[in-house]
Amino acid sequence: MRRRTATLKRCVAAAMADILRQGSAPISARGNQMGLTTVRQTRRQHVRSLTLAMAMIASAAWSRASPAQVRDVAPLPPLAQRLPAVPSVVSTFAGSDGPGRKGGTIEMLVGSERETRVMTLLGYARLVAFGTDLALRPDILESYTVEEGRRFTFRLRPGHRWSDGHPFTAEDFRFWWEDVANNRDLNPNGPSVEMLVEGRPPVFDVVDDRTVRFTWHAPNPYFLEAQARALPLFIYRPAHYLRQFHARYAEPAALQAAMKRFQVQDWMRLHHRLDQMYVNDNPDMPSLLAWIPKTRLPSMRLIFERNPYYHRIDAQGVQLPYIDRVILNVVSPSVIPLKAGTGEAGLQAIYLRFDNYTYLKKGSKNFPFEVYLWETGTGSELALYPNFNHVDPVLRALFRDVRFRRALSLAIDREEINEAVFLGLARPSNNTVRPDSALYRPEYGEKWTTFDPQHANRLLDDIGLTRRGRDIRRLPNGRPLELIVEMAGDTKEQTDILNLIASTWRQVGIKMVYRNHARDLFRKRVFAGQTMIAVWAGVENAMPTSNSSPREFVPATQGDLQWPQWGLYRESNGKAGEPSDLPEVQRLIDLLGKWERATGEADQRAVWHELLAAHADQQFTIGVIAGSRQPIVVSRRLRNVPRTGIYSWHPGAYFGIYRPDTFWLQDAAPSKP
Template identity: 50%
Template sequence: MLPPVEQRLPAVPHLDEEAGPGRHGGDLRVLMAKAKDTRQLVVYGYARLLCYTPELLLEPDILERVEVREGRIFTLHLRPGHKWSDGHPFTAEDFRYWWEDVANNEELSPTGPPAAMLVDGKPPLFEVLGDTAVRYSWETSNAGFLPALAGARPLYIYRPAHYLKRFHAAHALPEALARAVEEARRRSWAALHNKLDSQYKNDNPDLPTLQPWVPLTRPPSDRFLFARNPFYHRVDGGGRQLPYIDRVVMNIAASGLIPAKTAAGASDLQARYLRFDNVTFLKRGEEPGGYKVRLWRTGKGAHAALYPNLNAADSVWRSLFRDRRVRRALSLGLYREEVNEVIYFGLALTGNNSLLPGSPLYDEAVRQRWAAYDPDAANALLDEAGLRWGDDGLRLLPDGRPAELIVETAGESTEETDILELVRDSWRELGIALHTKPLQRELLRNRIFSGQTLMSVWSGWENGLASADMSPAELAPTSQQQLQWPKWGQYHETRGAAGEPVDMEAPQRLYALNEAWRHARDSGERRRIWREMLEIHAEEVFMLGIVGGIRQPVVVSDRLRGVPEEGYYNWEPGAHFGIFRPDRFWLAN
C-alpha cells in the first residue's frame, strides 16, 4: 500500500507549469527493434540533475538548485524528501557512494573517474555538506560539468547506495556477497556490481530509479513493461504528480517491420526506426491507423556527410585529403540542391556540416562556405593541387593511379546509396570516379579506425543546435568515433596509449580551443571560442556536409495529447522526445 501522494513527493517538487491539465492513467505503446532499447525510456524520460528546456536553457530538475563560483566550484542542492522509486530517501550519500566507492574504486573503475570529472587530468575535491548538499571543487574552471549532467546519456554522479552496497566488497557481508556472485555466475563481485549498476541501460528491475517510469520486465523478452514511478519528483501546474501515463508498453519487432506496424496502429508514439522515405506510406495510413504524422526537424549538423579519412593508410590519398584545396574542391563539386530536390522534395537545408538555424550561434555564411555548387572552381582547385587529367576523363593521382575513390557505407538504407549515386554523377565532372562499398556497421567502423577506409558516409555533428555553453568537443579530435580523424581521437581518449598524436596545424588549434573552452569562466569567452572553431571548420571543410535539417516523421496516436505539433528530433541536446517532457503526455481515453 503506497502512502498518500503528499508523502511521496519531495518537500519542494519540481513544478512544471507547462504540464496539464492532463488525465492520469492508460498504457502508452511504443515499438523498438532490440531488447537493449529499454534504455530509450531513460532517454525519453529525461529526468536529470539538470535538463535542457525546449529553448535550450539549462535548469535544475532533480536538483532544487545549483550554485556556481568562479566556474570551478559547484554546490548541488537536492530536494529534501525526494525518494528513489522504491521509497528510499535520495540523499548526499548516493553521491558519496558513487565518488568514493565506485568512481575511485580500482576494481569497479580501473581507468578512474570519467573524463568529464577531470580537468587537466585532476579530479575535484568532493565534499558532503549535509543530507541534501554536495560540492565539487576543481582547481580551474570546468565548463563541461553541468552540460554533461543534462545529456541524453548523462554523466551519472550518483547511485542508489542502499541497493548497491549489498554487492560491494567494502559494505556487504563476505559470505553473502560470495553467494550472490556464484548465483549470478559472475567472475567477481566487481563484475556483478557493474552488471546490476545499469541506470542508463535500464534493464534491471531491482535497481531503484528516479525516472518517470520504472522497468518491470527482465530481458530477454519481446515485450517490456514500465510502470509509473510513485515517488517521481515533478508535478504539473495544478500540483498533481507526474507522469500522467500509468504504463509504457514496449513491443519488440524487426526494424524493417516497424513502419508497417506503426501504420497499422500498433504504436501511440513513434519516431525511432522511421525514416523520411516512410512519410508517404505513413500518411496513407493515418485514418485507418488512428494517428497523425508530424514532421519535426532533425538537429544534426548534417543528416548526410562525407568523411575523408585524414588518417588513411594509403599515403597518397591521405596526403590529398590533408590538402584543403582538395577538400574544398570536393565540397564545391557536390550538387546539394539536386540531392535536396530529388530525395527530400526540397524540404531539407543544404550546406556544409555546421550549426542549424535553431542555434544561437548560427551563421548562414559559415554554413554555406565552400558549399555552393561550382564545378569550374572545383576543377581549378584540383588543377592547383597537381591532379592532372588522364586520357580516360579521370584525373591521375600523384603516383599515376586513376582518381577512383571508394566511399564505404553501413548499407543500412537505400537513402545513402541514392545520395551517393547523385554525388558520383557530379564528381565525375571533376575527373573523380566514385564507387560505393556497403559493409556491416561494425566492419565499417573497424576499417575506418585502422585507416583502410578512404572515405565514408555518415551523419554530421550530433549537436547542430549548440549554444556557447554546450561542449564543442565534437569539433575537435577527441573521439575515435570521429570518422575524419579516428586515430587522433583515439590518442586523446586513451591519453596517448593508442592512436596517433595530431600532426596538422588546424586540428591542433581545434584541440587547444576545446581545452580552452573547458577552462573558460564565462559565456562570452565560450562564445568567442565556439565562433573560432566554427570558422576553422568552415575554411578547412574537414567533413563534406550535404543536407541537414531533414524532416523526421513522428507518428502520434489520435488519443495521445500533449505532444507538440512542431519540434526538433535530436539526440544531443534533445534526448529525442525527452526535451519535450513525455511525463506531460496523456491519453484521452
C-alpha cells in the same frame, strides 16, 4: 489458460523438431553458398518462432501465478508523503494541450529487448536538464551554484525518494564517488574524463544530508552539461540497494550466494550487471525516472509503470507522469514501419525514416494516428569524412589539401539531392550548427556549398590531378582518382544521396564507389587508416550554446572519423595514436584549450565562432543536407506531443526535451492519485 499453454508447448515441440530436421538438411546442389544461406535463414526463422513461443509460455505461467509467486505490492502512502517537500512544478507544455489527466497505457515498438534504454530517454529526468530553449535548469536538484567555473554545489529536494520509497540523499553521491567511480576493482581506469581537469579529480564534500560539492583546481566546463545529456554522467547511485552487491558492505556468504544466483564469477561482474542506470532493465533497482521497469528479461513485451515517488507535478498539484504505463513491444526492426502504419504504436519514431512517410500518411487515413514531421537535429543528415590519417601517403596528402576538400564540396549538387531525396523539405548545408542555434552565422552553413563544377575543376587542376578529356583524373603517382566511400548500415536515403554525389563527382573527373560494412568492421578500417572517406551523420550537437562542449569540432577521441589517430593521441594523453602535424588542425586544438580555460561566456563564444569559421572554410568534414524530416507517429488520443519539434540525440534525448511525462491520453480511465 491451461489449454492455451498446452497449445504453446506443442508449438515449441514442433519448432524444435523443425530445427533438428533443418540441421540435417542437405546442401543445395546448386552451390554450397546458396544452399547454406537458405538453411541458415530457415533455421533462424524457427529459432525466432521457438523463442517467441517460449516467451509466451513464460508469460502465460506468470499470468496464472499464485499471489505468493507475485511480488506483494504494499499500499502506497498518500501523495503528500510521496512527493518532495519542494517538487518541480511544470507549468508549460510543449504540445499546448496541458495540463492533462492521469491514466492509460501507450505502446511503442522496439527492435530488441536490449532497447530498454529508450525509457531512459523518454523519461528524461536529470540532475539538471535542458529546456526547449536549451537553457540548463535544476530538475532532480532543487538548486545548484557554480563558482569560478570550478566549484559546483548541488542541493537536493527535501523529502525526495527513490521509486521504492527510500530517501534520496547525499549518501547516494558519496557511494558513487568513493565506492564506484574510485573503486579500482569496479573502475580500473578511475573516474570518467568529465570528472578530471588536467588529469586531476575534484575534491568531493558532503556538506549535509541534502548538499554535495565538487571542487576542482581549475574550471571544468564539461561537468554541468554532462548531467543533462541523453546519456548522462550518473554521479549518484541507490546506495541502499547496491551495497548488498559490493564487497565493502556485503557479507561474504550473501555475496557468494548472489554471484551464484546471477551466474557470475566475481563481485565486480555482479555489481556491473545490476548497476544499470542507463540501460534501465533491472526491475529491482530503484530509479528516479518517470517510469520504472516491471518486466524481467527475456521478454517480448517490456512493461514500465509510473514512478509513485516522482518529483514533478503540474500547476494543479497532479503528480506526473500522466500516463500510467508504457509498453515496449519487441518485433523485428524491418516490420516496425509496417506495424506503425497499421496503428500498432501510440508513439513511434525509432526505426522510422523519411522514405516511410508516404506509407505512414496513407495508413493514417485508415487508422487512428497522425504523422508529424520533425526536423532532425544533426549538423548534416549525411556527412563525408576524408581520412587525414590514411595509410597511403599519396591519398593522405590529398585529403589534407584544403583545395581538394573544397573541390569535393563544390562538386556536390545539394539542391538536386534535396529535391530528389527529401522533396525539397531539407536545406543544403555544411556540417555545422543549425540556423536556430545562437552561434549560427549564414556563412557557416553556406561557404563552399554552391554547386560549381567549373570552380571544382580549377582547384583539381591546380593540385596537379591531370585529366585527358572526360577521362578519370590521375593521382601524382599515375593511379586513377577513384575514391571508395564506406558506411555502416546503408539506408535507401544514404544510397540515393551517394549515387547523386557519384554522378556529379564524375563530371569533374573523380570516380566514386561506395561499400557497406558491419559497424565493427567499419570502425576498425577507419581506425587503421584503410578507409578513404567515411559516411556518418553530422555533428551530434548542432544546437550548441557558448558554454556547450566544442569537442566534436576538434580531435578528441579515436571515434573522430576524419582524424582517428590524432583523436586517439589526445584521448590517451599521448600514450597512443599520433600528434597532429597539420597547423590548421593544431589551431583547433589550441582553441579548445582556450575554451576550457575561459571563465566568461563572451570568451567562450569567441572561441566557438573561430572554430565554426575554420570548419566552414577548411571543409574538414563535408556536409550535404541538414534539417531533413523525421516521421513521428502519434495516436490521435495522445495529447501534448508537439506537431513540430527537433528530433535530436543531444541536446534533447529525442522526445525527452519535450517532457513526455506531460503527454496524456484522451478518454483514458482515470488512475489513482
